[in-house]
Amino acid sequence: xxxxxxxxxxxxxxxxxxxxxxxxxxxxxxxxxxxxxxxxxxxxxxxxxxxxxxxxxxxxxxxxxxxxxxxxxxxxxxxxxxxxxxxxxxxxxxxxxxxxxxxxxxxxxxxxxxxxxxxxxxxxxxxxxxxxxxxxxxxxxxxxxxxxxxxxxxxxxxxxxxxxxxxxxxxxxxxxxxxxxxxxxxxxxxxxxxxxxxxxxxxxxxxxxxxxxxxxxxxxxxxxxxxxxxxxxxxxxxxxxxxxxxxxxxxxxxxxxxxxxxxxxxxxxxxxxxxxxxxxxxxxxxxxxxxxxxxxxxxxxxxxxxxxxxxxxxxxxxxxxxxxxxxxxxxxxxxxxxxxxxxxxxxxxxxxxxxxxxxxxxxxxxxxxxxxxxxxxxxxxxxxxxxxxxxxxxxxxxxxxxxxxxxxxxxxxxxxxxxxx
Amino acid sequence: xxxxxxxxxxxxxxxxxxxxxxxxxxxxxxxxxxxxxxxxxxxxxxxxxxxxxxxxxxxxxxxxxxxxxxxxxxxxxxxxxxxxxxxxxxxxxxxxxxxxxxxxxxxxxxxxxxxxxxxxxxxxxxxxxxxxxxxxxxxxxxxxxxxxxxxxxxxxxxxxxxxxxxxxxxxxxxxxxxxxxxxxxxxxxxxxxxxxxxxxxxxxxxxxxxxxxxxxxxxxxxxxxxxxxxxxxxxxxxxxxxxxxxxxxxxxxxxxxxxxxxxxxxxxxxxxxxxxxxxxxxxxxxxxxxxxxxxxxxxxxxx
Numbered sequence: 193x194x195x196x197x198x199x200x201x202x203x204x205x206x207x208x209x210x211x212x213x214x215x216x217x218x219x220x221x222x223x224x225x226x227x228x229x230x231x232x233x234x235x236x237x238x239x240x241x242x243x244x245x246x247x248x249x250x251x252x253x254x255x256x257x258x259x260x261x262x263x264x265x266x267x268x269x270x271x272x273x274x275x276x277x278x279x280x281x282x283x284x285x286x287x288x289x290x291x292x293x294x295x296x297x298x299x300x301x302x303x304x305x306x307x308x309x310x311x312x313x314x315x316x317x318x319x320x321x322x323x324x325x326x327x328x329x330x331x332x333x334x335x336x337x338x339x340x341x342x343x344x345x346x347x348x349x350x351x352x353x354x355x356x357x358x359x360x361x362x363x364x365x366x367x368x369x370x371x372x373x374x375x376x377x378x379x380x381x382x383x384x385x386x387x388x389x390x391x392x393x394x395x396x397x398x399x400x401x402x403x404x405x406x407x408x409x410x411x412x413x414x415x416x417x418x419x420x421x422x423x424x425x426x427x428x429x430x431x432x433x434x435x436x437x438x439x440x441x442x443x444x445x446x447x448x449x450x451x452x453x454x455x456x457x458x459x460x461x462x463x464x465x466x467x468x469x470x471x472x473x474x475x476x477x478x479x480x481x482x483x484x485x486x487x488x489x490x491x492x493x494x495x496x497x498x499x500x501x502x503x504x505x506x507x508x509x510x511x512x513x514x515x516x517x518x519x520x521x522x523x524x525x526x527x528x529x530x531x532x533x534x535x536x537x538x539x540x541x542x543x544x545x546x547x548x549x550x551x552x553x554x555x556x557x558x559x560x561x562x563x564x565x566x567x568x569x570x571x572x573x574x575x576x577x578x579x580x581x582x583x584x585x586x587x588x589x590x591x592x593x594x595x596x597x598x599x600x601x602x603x604x605x606x607x608x609x610x611x612x613x
Numbered sequence: 614x615x616x617x618x619x620x621x622x623x624x625x626x627x628x629x630x631x632x633x634x635x636x637x638x639x640x641x642x643x644x645x646x647x648x649x650x651x652x653x654x655x656x657x658x659x660x661x662x663x664x665x666x667x668x669x670x671x672x673x674x675x676x677x678x679x680x681x682x683x684x685x686x687x688x689x690x691x692x693x694x695x696x697x698x699x700x701x702x703x704x705x706x707x708x709x710x711x712x713x714x715x716x717x718x719x720x721x722x723x724x725x726x727x728x729x730x731x732x733x734x735x736x737x738x739x740x741x742x743x744x745x746x747x748x749x750x751x752x753x754x755x756x757x758x759x760x761x762x763x764x765x766x767x768x769x770x771x772x773x774x775x776x777x778x779x780x781x782x783x784x785x786x787x788x789x790x791x792x793x794x795x796x797x798x799x800x801x802x803x804x805x806x807x808x809x810x811x812x813x814x815x816x817x818x819x820x821x822x823x824x825x826x827x828x829x830x831x832x833x834x835x836x837x838x839x840x841x842x843x844x845x846x847x848x849x850x851x852x853x854x855x856x857x858x859x860x861x862x863x864x865x866x867x868x869x870x871x872x873x874x875x876x877x878x879x880x881x882x883x884x885x886x887x888x889x890x891x892x893x894x895x896x897x898x899x900x901x902x903x904x905x906x907x908x909x910x911x912x913x914x915x916x
Contacts, residue, residue, distance in 0.1 A: 201622025269778065271759045272752045274805045281623040283803055295780055302782040423636040428669035436668060442633045442784070471664045483632035483665070496640050520780055534785050537640070594783045603789040608782045 203404060206285040206300035208324040209310030214341050218310065218379035219273060219286055220253075222401065225386035228275035270300045279405045294553070294568035295520040297324065298608055301331040302594070305409040308337045308400070313346045313376070317359040319554045322367075326553050329369040330516060330570070330610065332587050335407050337373045339400060344378040348391040366556050371407070375400055418446030418480075419507065419584070419592045420500040421536035426485055438469055438485035439494055444536070444591030446502075447479045448486075453503040456494055457582045462503055463490040497538035499582050499592070507582040507592055508613075514548065515595060515609030516586075517565070517573045523599075523606070525565035525573075531606065532598040533577060536591055541578040544597075548572040572612065586610035624812050627804055628661065633784060634763055634800035635665035638745055639672050641788035642796065645745035646703065648734075649675040651687035652863040653820055654749030654801065656694070657809055660818050661800060663698060674701035676746070678734050680726035680865040681708045682842065687863060690821040705737040724846070725867040735771040738795055745788070745796045753805040763802055769793035807886050814879040823860045824882070826875045831856055837870045 209215035223229045237253040244250070273284040285300030287293075301307055307328035311321050328336050338360055346352045353376045360374055375384055376392050377400060383389030386401045398406070426438040448454075452465045468475040469485040478484045486500065494500075501507060519525050525544060533542035550559040550571040565571050575595075586593030597607040638645050647662060649655045662671045675695055679688075695702040707729050710716040715736070716729040738746060752759045762778055764786045779787055788796055801809070813820065830841040832851045839845075840860075841853045845867060858871040859882070876882045 201624075202626045269760050269775070270780075271756075272803070273759065274753045274803070276805075276807070281805075281808075299780040299782055303784075423633070424640045424666075426666060426669050430668070430670075433668045440636050440665070442629060469667070471667045481626065481629055483629040483636075485667070532789070534787065536785070537637075590783060594785065596782055596785050596787065598787055598789060603787070603791065605779045605782075605787045608780070 202281045204283045204304045205306040206304040207308045210320040213310040214379045221379045221385045298518045306335045307333045313342045316356045329367045335371040340376045343376045350394045416505045419444045422498045440485045442483045445589045449477045455503045457499045463488040507584045509580045511580045512576045517609040519565045521606035535595045543576045545576045546574040583611045585613045631661045631800040632665040642745040645673045646676040647747040676703040678730045682866045707733045727865045747798045750799045765797040826859045
């Protein structure tokens with residue numbers, strides 16, 4: 193796998209929309225117009241559409257995977273879809289807009305670079321659009337693309353698009369997000385999805401697919417921000433590799449070079465990178481996202497859950513810190529209760545010591561009267577951990593800045609949090 | 614997709630992700646096993662596992678759930694691969710489950726042991742005290758699989774509850790479980806069929822020759838070419854012909870479709886897949902049984 197060009201050949205995006213915004217239709221359209229739908233899949237949904245009495249092929253049937261979803265015509269859970277163009281491979285995290293919206297959208301966005309938010313041209317920015325935009329911003333998407341859909345139902349009116357454009361800009365003043373794009377489309381008829389629309393000639397921007405193919409998502413690979421959570425210690429104890437001791441993991445942020453001075457956390461011991469191993473290939477460097485094995489100059493006791501970082505830039509060693517917490521479980525958050533906290537490859541016991549502010553994500557205003565945190569709520573909370581963990585602000589590093597909470601009794605993942613300073 | 618250029622940058626990212634998952638499995642579970650069918654996806658899994666733990670050996674065994682209805686070459690390939698890479702190999706036979714009365718052989722022309730594998734697999738997980746079975750399932754294969762997690766929880770009956778799955782965020786995987794429960798893990802969830810083939814080509818991974826063109830006795834059923842074997846019942850209208858074919862997937866012989874093809878190199882196969890207009894599971898008789906066939910099998914504990 194050498195000689196691979198550094199530019200990103202893979203884009204992960206998440207889609208968000210309210211019920212009936214035409215999200216499934218949009219995805220179906222992207223797959224269909226980029227010729228990523230296969231004949232047997234098309235035959236299957238054509239037949240199902242006919243059986244349901246629809247004249248046109250219902251492209252939304254492509255994304256509804258479970259029986260209950262097809263029966264009820266809803267999307268229950270995050271579904272992943274794939275398509276490629278000659279320029280990029282795409283992974284879509286398709287998240288439902290109605291039930292458990294926060295949980296699903298946060299989950300879908302956590303692995304995405306770009307969020308595509310649908311807005312119905314007839315309705316403009318509504319409560320749910322605020323919610324979707326806020327979550328996309330909270331999860332620190334590199335780009336947010338607003339698709340003003342169903343332009344066919346407002347006669348492809350430029351005046352209507354301009355109004356919605358203004359509503360979106362007003363919303364963004366409150367939310368704050370980087371790299372915004374706004375496109376008028378009709379998913380049902382394909383306008384500006386893959387092909388440039390004849391009906392929307394007044395719009396000079398890119399089509400949705402063209403934008404997805406060209407948006408820049410590459411890291412700047414600054415070595416100062418390297419974080420290496422140790423996943424697994426490799427000790428072959430074979431004749432050929434008798435003294436080999438390698439630390440396996442995936443570099444999270446930045447870049448490292450052989451010879452770099454490093455510090456091991458939490459022990460604070462220092463060493464230098466002796467070699468970077470990659471299945472017998474000798475490497476001199478590794479960049480964010482690479483799964484590698486590191487060998488050090490000195491024999492230090494290191495195990496899973498430790499983190500190797502550049503000595504010139506250490507993360508915070510914290511016993512108490514604040515996160516923006518998204519609550520996922522039917523059982524509400526219990527203040528002063530203990531939860532298992534996972535942070536990269538590390539696991540510690542934790543206590544939720546205080547709810548600082550609870551946000552009403554429909555109005556983006558602080559909810560002052562009640563501090564009970566239920567499913568799909570988002571709040572700024574203080575967490576205390578049994579032993580210190582090494583954190584960065586989420587906006588600086590998504591790996592060292594994110595945590596999940598696990599219920600000790602049920603083992604369920606009950607919450608996700610982003611470190612804020 | 615006629616102008617399909619091969620885009621390989623993404624293969625490196627998919628590989629990094631799959632290796633990360635392999636290492637999480639080894640770190641979080643006490644006794645995982647890699648489900649090995651002899652098909653290309655499980656061969657790719659073995660390759661990724663070797664890379665993940667190099668220069669150490671793969672720290673878990675390979676396990677084959679053998680329906681007894683195999684292509685001979687698959688078995689030979691399996692044994693050689695395990696020997697070459699020093700992997701422990703566990704083989705469990707569907708025939709044993711049938712003999713013990715736990716599984717009942719299907720009857721009729723479409724009889725297959727594919728579904729019976731679930732019984733043998735769940736018994737094997739219990740007998741071997743496995744807490745994680747690593748599979749080559751991919752989300753692009755089938756719509757129920759599109760909802761699957763990397764770390765997929767199974768209750769103490771081995772069942773999947775698709776409507777109540779644990780959310781998976783960033784790259785934090787929660788493999789915690791209670792006694793008797795286990796996980797299925799899918800390191801190549803995000804790969805497509807074309808990704809798998811391009812990766813095989815890039816990494817020069819050895820495959821059974823069944824994947825390349827060869828003469829074989831085949832017959833057509835419901836628009837799909839099936840490999841003929843002596844124990845298969847034919848309908849009166851079906852005739853066996855000797856044609857140039859290659860396997861697009863390899864599994865139990867009774868439900869593995871073959872493609873009419875003269876592709877003899879990986880380049881030719883990749884070009885053929887890129888131009889193909891039918892999904893690989895389109896050739897699998899087991900998925901044609903009903904719209905929710907895969908979902909139902911998965912809930913019961915299928916791969």
